[in-house]
Amino acid sequence: MVRGVAEFAGTVRDAYGFEGATLDLGRGVHEGALERDAVVQLPLATSNRHGLIAGATGTGKTRTLQLLAEGLSDAGVAVFAADYKGDLSGLAVAAPAEGKAAERMADLGLTHEPRAFPVEFLSLGGIGPGVPVRATVTDFGPQLLAKILGSNETQESSLALVFRYADERGLALVDLADLRALLAFLESKAGKEDLAGIGGVSKQTIGVILRSLVQLEDSGGNEFFGEPQFEIADLLRTTPDGRGVVTCLELAAVQEKPRLFSTVLMWLLAELFEALPEVGDLDKPKLVFFFDEAHLLFDDATDAFLESVERTVRMIRSKGVGVFFVTQHPTDVPSSVLAQLGNRIQHALRAFTPNDADALRKTVRTYPSSELYDLEALLTSLGIGEAAVTVLDEQGVPTPVVHTRLLGPRASMDPAPDLDGPAKASMLWAKYGTRLERESAAEALAKRVESAPEPEPAAKRPAPKPAKPPTDGLNDFMTSRQGKALQREIVRGMFGMLRKRL
Ligand SMILES: Nc1ncnc2c1ncn2[C@@H]1O[C@H](COP(=O)(O)OP(=O)(O)OP(=O)(O)O)[C@@H](O)[C@H]1O
Ligand SMILES: [Mg+2]
Numbered sequence: 001m002v003r004g005v006a007e008f009a010g011t012v013r014d015a016y017g018f019e020g021a022t023l024d025l026g027r028g029v030h031e032g033a034l035e036r037d038a039v040v041q042l043p044l045a046t047s048n049r050h051g052l053i054a055g056a057t058g059t060g061k062t063r064t065l066q067l068l069a070e071g072l073s074d075a076g077v078a079v080f081a082a083d084y085k086g087d088l089s090g091l092a093v094a095a096p097a098e099g100k101a102a103e104r105m106a107d108l109g110l111t112h113e114p115r116a117f118p119v120e121f122l123s124l125g126g127i128g129p130g131v132p133v134r135a136t137v138t139d140f141g142p143q144l145l146a147k148i149l150g151s152n153e154t155q156e157s158s159l160a161l162v163f164r165y166a167d168e169r170g171l172a173l174v175d176l177a178d179l180r181a182l183l184a185f186l187e188s189k190a191g192k193e194d195l196a197g198i199g200g201v202s203k204q205t206i207g208v209i210l211r212s213l214v215q216l217e218d219s220g221g222n223e224f225f226g227e228p229q230f231e232i233a234d235l236l237r238t239t240p241d242g243r244g245v246v247t248c249l250e251l252a253a254v255q256e257k258p259r260l261f262s263t264v265l266m267w268l269l270a271e272l273f274e275a276l277p278e279v280g281d282l283d284k285p286k287l288v289f290f291f292d293e294a295h296l297l298f299d300d301a302t303d304a305f306l307e308s309v310e311r312t313v314r315m316i317r318s319k320g321v322g323v324f325f326v327t328q329h330p331t332d333v334p335s336s337v338l339a340q341l342g343n344r345i346q347h348a349l350r351a352f353t354p355n356d357a358d359a360l361r362k363t364v365r366t367y368p369s370s371e372l373y374d375l376e377a378l379l380t381s382l383g384i385g386e387a388a389v390t391v392l393d394e395q396g397v398p399t400p401v402v403h404t405r406l407l408g409p410r411a412s413m414d415p416a417p418d419l420d421g422p423a424k425a426s427m428l429w430a431k432y433g434t435r436l437e438r439e440s441a442a443e444a445l446a447k448r449v450e451s452a453p454e455p456e457p458a459a460k461r462p463a464p465k466p467a468k469p470p471t472d473g474l475n476d477f478m479t480s481r482q483g484k485a486l487q488r489e490i491v492r493g494m495f496g497m498l499r500k501r502l
Helices: 005-016 061-074 100-107 142-149 153-168 176-187 192-198 203-224 258-275 303-319 354-365 375-381 420-425 427-432 442-450 472-478
Strands: 022-030 033-043 051-054 078-083 119-124 131-133 246-250 287-291 321-327 343-346 386-390 402-406
Touching (some): 051 061, 061 321, 061 402, 119 203, 119 420, 142 258, 153 303, 176 203, 258 303, 258 321, 303 321, 354 375
Parallel strands (some): 051 321
Antiparallel strands (some): 022 033, 343 386, 386 402
8 A cells, every 4th residue: 555756746747637628636645754746637528428516514615616616617617606605706706816825835845826717696586686497386497496495295285286287278377376375275165176177186185285285485485486488598607708607695694594595406406407408529519517515405305306307317318417415425426427427536434433434444345445535534544625636637547545635725715795786787687687577367267266155056057177267267267477387398307397398
C-alpha cells in the first residue's frame, strides 16, 4: 500500500489524464502530503453519468457544488442547482481577492482568479426572492402530487384515476382550488355517478385526499400551483459569450416545506426528461442538475414513486442531462439510484457513534476498493474542502479513489447581498413574475354542489352509460377558468405527467 510520491503522482496522472475537456477538481494528497502534480479532474463527457456529493455537515459539499457549477458554466454547460440554504447565491458575486479560497489556491500552487458567474434566481411560486416557478396541477400529474400530499398507495392510485377522469373530459386543473372543487364535486351527491364511473375510487379516499389538499394549500401549494407554468427550456440557457447560465432555485424560505420542494425538484427533472430529445452521449452535457438534500426525496416514498425516480435518472442521461445528488450519506440514496451515480465526491464522515461507524462501513462498501488508501481511515480523516474522489473515465471505468484537496471557488462563498434586484431585472421576470389569475370555477362549482337536489331514488334513474355527457356540476367546471379546457390529446409519461416536447 505504501508508495513513493512519484509513483502516486504517476498513478493519478495515468488514471485522471483524459483526452477530452475536463473540470479541474483539485490535487491529490498521499500519506498526508499534497502532491501538486497529481491533478484530479472530471471528464465533461462523463458528467452525464451522474454523481454524488456526500459528507457530514460543514465538510464542504456546497463549495464542491459551487466549484462544479463554476467549471460547468465556463465550459458552456447550463447548471441547475437547488440552493437549500441560500449559500450558493454567491455564485453571482466574485470572490474576495483574499480569504479562504485564495489561501486554498495558493496552497495548491494555482492562481486565484475571482469572478462572478451568470446566475438566475428562481423561487418556489414566489415564496422568498427569485423568479416564481409554478406548475399547473394537470401538468404536474398525480404521482408527484401524491408524494407531496404524503399519500399511501391507495390514495396515489385513486388520484391517478381522478386525473384520468379529468383528462378524458378535457378538464384543465390549473391550481389547487380547481382540484379541490373537482374532488368536492366527486364527493358530493351531484358527483356520485361520476365517481362510480371512475371505478375503484371510494368516497372515503376522496375525503382523505381533500383534507391533505387543504393542508398543502396553506403550506406553499397555493403559491406553487398555477400559471404561468415554468417552461423547462428556460433552464437550458447560455450567455451570448457561450457561458452556461447557473439557475439557483432559492429554497431558504421554504426549508420547512421539505416534501413540497423536494417533489418540485423531481418535477423539474422529470419535465426535462419528458421534454428533451434523445441525444446519446455528447462531448459535454446540456445541463447538469444538482439535487440538494436528496434524502428528502426518498423519505417515505412509495415503491411506485421510487421506481419512477430510478427510471428517470437512468434514462435522462441519454438526453444530455447529468444529475448530482447532494446528501450526507451515500446510503440516503436507494441502492438502485446510487448504482447509477458514477462520479463520487465524498467529503469527510464522522464516526462518533456506533450508528456513524455502521454508516461509514456501508459507505466504504459503495466505493471501488483502493490500493492507495485504507478507505475507512481516509473518510474519517479528510479535511474540510477535501474529498475522496472517483469518477468515470472516458471509457466508463471508475478511476481509483484519490484523496483530493479541492480548488477554492472563484465566486464568493458568502450569500449574495441581493437576490430580489437581479431576479426582478431578469428577462424571466417579465414572463413569470406575475401570477395569471383566471376567473375561478371553484366558487361556481361549490355553489352547484351545495344546491344540488337530492338524487331521485336509484330505481327511477336510468342506468349510467359509460360515455355520459358531463353532468351540470361538471359543465360548470368545464366552462370555468375562461373555458381553459385541454385541447390536445393527452398523453401522460413518467409520474403521470403530461408528455411534451421542446
Ligand atoms: N474548496 C474549498 N475551498 C476553500 N474553503 C472551503 C472549500 N470547501 C469548503 N470550504 C470551507 O468550509 C466551509 C464549509 O463548507 P460548506 O458550506 O460547503 O459545507 P457543507 O458540507 O455544505 O455544510 P452543510 O452540510 O452545513 O451545508 C466553507 O464555508 C469554507 O469556509
Ligand atoms: Mg451545504
